[in-house]
Structures are given as C-alpha cells and as structure tokens.
Amino acid sequence: MTTPRHTQARQPPDIDRIARLGVALDALFPEPRCALDYRDAFELLVATVLSAQSTDVAVNRATPALFARFPGPAALAAAAPEDVIPFIRALGLYNNKARALVGLARDLQGRHGGAVPADLSALIALPGVARKTANVVLQNAFGVVEGFVVDTHVSRLAGRLGLSAGGTPDAIERDLMAAFPRAEWARRSHQLILHGRQTCDARRPRCGDCTLAPDCPARGAP
Numbered sequence: 001m002t003t004p005r006h007t008q009a010r011q012p013p014d015i016d017r018i019a020r021l022g023v024a025l026d027a028l029f030p031e032p033r034c035a036l037d038y039r040d041a042f043e044l045l046v047a048t049v050l051s052a053q054s055t056d057v058a059v060n061r062a063t064p065a066l067f068a069r070f071p072g073p074a075a076l077a078a079a080a081p082e083d084v085i086p087f088i089r090a091l092g093l094y095n096n097k098a099r100a101l102v103g104l105a106r107d108l109q110g111r112h113g114g115a116v117p118a119d120l121s122a123l124i125a126l127p128g129v130a131r132k133t134a135n136v137v138l139q140n141a142f143g144v145v146e147g148f149v150v151d152t153h154v155s156r157l158a159g160r161l162g163l164s165a166g167g168t169p170d171a172i173e174r175d176l177m178a179a180f181p182r183a184e185w186a187r188r189s190h191q192l193i194l195h196g197r198q199t200c201d202a203r204r205p206r207c208g209d210c211t212l213a214p215d216c217p218a219r220g221a222p
C-alpha cells in the first residue's frame, strides 16, 4: 500500500472542493445517523460519555442493562460509582466513567431538575462534558446544531482532507464550521465519522477505494 501524504502542507479549502467533498459524502452516506442507541437525551449523554476510548457497538451492548438498573438521572445520582462499575466494566476506564456518570447525574439533579439542558453552555458546564459530547447530544437529541462533533475520526479526516491544520479539537471545529455551511454541520459530522471508520482508517487508509480521493491532498499516490 502506498503511504498517504499525510504530512504535506495543508491544501487551502476552496468552495468548489468543499462542495465536491459534500456531494461525495452525501453519496456515500445519504442518511447518516448516530450509531449509539438511546431513547432520550439522558441516555444519549450517558452513552456518549461511555463511548470515550470504546466502540459504539460495545456501548450499545452495555447500556440496556445499565438503563434498566438506573432508568434516569435520579436513580443514577443516588448510586455509588461502585454500583455502576459492573454494568460498564467491559468498556474500559470504568472507574473514571462510573465516577463521571454519577457526578453528571448529581449535577443534572441538583442544577437542572433532572433534565438534560438543551444548551451548549449548560452542557459543557456539566462535569466530564466537553464540546464533542455536548454537540452529539444537542444535534441528535434536540436537533440543535451549534458546531461539529470533533472526535478522533473527524480530527484525522479534517487534517487529511486539508480542511484544518488545527492542533486541538476546538481549533479543528472552528475550521470545519468555517468550511461547511451551518445547515451541513450535523450531517458532515456523522459522515466524516463514518468515513473514518469505514475507509480512512488511522493506520491503513484505503485510498484506492475512497471516492473522496480526487479532492484529498493526503491520498495515496498515484
């Protein structure tokens, strides 16, 4: 396999190239959706916290039993982290995640009446919730679009596609928000995540099978 030219200088995004990338992403993923299973904003918030350094498939396997035992913020707020651990042990970082979930539920109970706020500032003020998690919840549970979901796939794709040279998720998100029209932010977030999972692998990107290749400055040569 030819190594993609990941390290070459960033290709400035231009309107035509961005539009072509959008068309190609729409063709690849016409109806992208969140891969986490959830029934409401609370479940999505919990699932997103659990998805750190885990797979959505593994999270979806764990959450039905977790939500059966702790069906909402009140039940989780009343639990001790040790009560939560058996339900999430398979997901890694389970000590930290259990503490985070209980802290989160207690904050929701104490400051928001047990409801997940549909507001970016309020969400990122919750313990353990950064912009990525907040954007996932806002976009998918509330239909509110304030930015891009910048996870590891989106970070990698943004760099390879020459859409951002940012060194932090916040900087990458700003560049993506500038590159794409606001109406596309949620859809493009999903599509970039899916493309990162399916084709633009971190270590072995399959440039030969990639329909974005004509507009990707990191594509393998020729």
Ligand code: SF4
Residues within 6 Å of the ligand: 004, 160, 161, 199, 200, 201, 205, 206, 207, 208, 210, 211, 212, 213, 216, 217, 218, 219, 220
């Ligand atoms: S897989 Fe596609 S998006 Fe990723 S580096 Fe190769 S050509 Fe670019």
